Amino acid sequence: MEPFDLDLLKEGSWSDILWSMKRYTPQGYKFAQTRTPQKIKSDVLSSRRVQHVIEKTAEEKNATIESITDEVKAILEEMGHNFNLSSIRVMALMLP
Numbered sequence: 001m002e003p004f005d006l007d008l009l010k011e012g013s014w015s016d017i018l019w020s021m022k023r024y025t026p027q028g029y030k031f032a033q034t035r036t037p038q039k040i041k042s043d044v045l046s047s048r049r050v051q052h053v054i055e056k057t058a059e060e061k062n063a064t065i066e067s068i069t070d071e072v073k074a075i076l077e078e079m080g081h082n083f084n085l086s087s088i089r090v091m092a093l094m095l096p
Contacts, residue, residue, distance in 0.1 A: 041076045
């Protein structure tokens with residue numbers, strides 16, 4: 001196993017701001033499929049477990065499946081994001 005790169009810990013090698021703007025490109029899994037955020041939300045919404053929970057919740061609340069599905073879509077839209085990791089790092093530097 002290759003040792004960790006500890007150059008960031010050396011004094012004067014990188015500033016925090018430059019490190020936060022560094023592009024993060026991890027090595028991907030060779031069988032992974034690239035999916036858009038919309039495709040991931042669609043896959044989650046069409047999964048058997050989510051469909052089962054939607055049906056049970058509709059029964060408990062005496063609501064239609066469509067209304068519960070709309071609530072789930074709103075929750076997924078709020079949970080999903082497409083932020084850039086470098087912008088998240090810069091925001092973390094700005095917070096006290």
